[in-house]
Amino acid sequence: MRIAAWNVNSIRARLPNVLEWLREAAPDVVLLQEIKTTEDSFPRLEIEDLGYTCAINGQKTYNGVAILSKQPLRDVKHDLPNGDGDDHARWIEARVDARDGGVRVASLYLPNGNPVGTDKFAYKLAWMDRLAAHARDLLAAEEPLVLGGDWNVIPADDDCHDPAAWAGDALAQPDSRRRFRALVHSGFTEAWRALHDERHIYTFWDYQAGAYQKDNGIRIDHFLLSPQATDRLAACEIDRGPRARPKASDHTPIWCELRD
DNA sequence: ATGCCGGGCGAAGCCCGA
Numbered sequence: 001m002r003i004a005a006w007n008v009n010s011i012r013a014r015l016p017n018v019l020e021w022l023r024e025a026a027p028d029v030v031l032l033q034e035i036k037t038t039e040d041s042f043p044r045l046e047i048e049d050l051g052y053t054c055a056i057n058g059q060k061t062y063n064g065v066a067i068l069s070k071q072p073l074r075d076v077k078h079d080l081p082n083g084d085g086d087d088h089a090r091w092i093e094a095r096v097d098a099r100d101g102g103v104r105v106a107s108l109y110l111p112n113g114n115p116v117g118t119d120k121f122a123y124k125l126a127w128m129d130r131l132a133a134h135a136r137d138l139l140a141a142e143e144p145l146v147l148g149g150d151w152n153v154i155p156a157d158d159d160c161h162d163p164a165a166w167a168g169d170a171l172a173q174p175d176s177r178r179r180f181r182a183l184v185h186s187g188f189t190e191a192w193r194a195l196h197d198e199r200h201i202y203t204f205w206d207y208q209a210g211a212y213q214k215d216n217g218i219r220i221d222h223f224l225l226s227p228q229a230t231d232r233l234a235a236c237e238i239d240r241g242p243r244a245r246p247k248a249s250d251h252t253p254i255w256c257e258l259r260d
Numbered sequence: 261a262t263g264c265c266g267g268g269c270g271a272a273g274c275c276c277g278a
Contacts, residue, residue: 034277060269209261
């Protein structure tokens with residue numbers, strides 16, 4: 001089973017690119033972030049025409065996440081527990097009902113958190129704490145589990161082109177990295193890093209200043225796998241193709257392959 | 261570099277992203 005994650009930076013603006021990539025890459029499951037639209041305006045029919053069923057946690061203008069799957073989706077849950085008034089659409093989870101026993105997946109869009117020292121950064125850290133608590137509960141089920149999406153965390157300095165340029169950024173703060181590391185150490189495997197020794201490999205390149213052409217990027221889109229999913233992990237790759245296309249998202253897809 | 265691009269909203273210019 002191949003599971004991909006992609007921050008598309010508006011599903012409506014990106015629809016031709018997304019449909020082309022779905023036809024070419026044909027993942028079994030796709031975790032989308034920043035769809036930037038409500039379920040009413042989500043291009044469900046075009047995506048269903050390619051054989052996918054859709055589960056959507058949408059929001060007008062900002063955020064929004066979705067799960068696309070060629071197999072049926074069960075037990076769809078919107079939002080992390082204990083939101084306490086949080087109205088950002090940044091989480092959706094579901095169980096993929098497949099012959100191999102299936103897998104639970106979540107599509108997450110972790111808050112950016114800039115500027116550091118503001119309520120936005122506090123919101124990022126609080127969201128990460130809520131995520132850690134829910135992840136502990138999910139791990140307790142001892143099932144194959146894949147948490148994928150835009151984590152807005154640069155795990156280490158060699159996951160970006162210029163650590164000095166990112167030192168003051170919310171994505172590289174010790175408080176952000178510590179929470180990410182603690183989550184991994186609570187029982188997950190970061191799939192791409194587990195399978196790759198290469199440094200300075202990226203999933204995001206800014207639109208500005210020719211960042212993609214100069215490969216000035218950061219690695220912030222990740223998969224965290226439970227032990228039961230890690231046992232089945234066969235590959236994890238970053239697909240740079242879509243970032244080079246006209247009208248690209250500033251993120252490119254990442255995917256992992258689980259053995260049946 | 262901190263808004264140089266790009267998207268949403270809505271019909272100009274501002275908010276937001278990372």
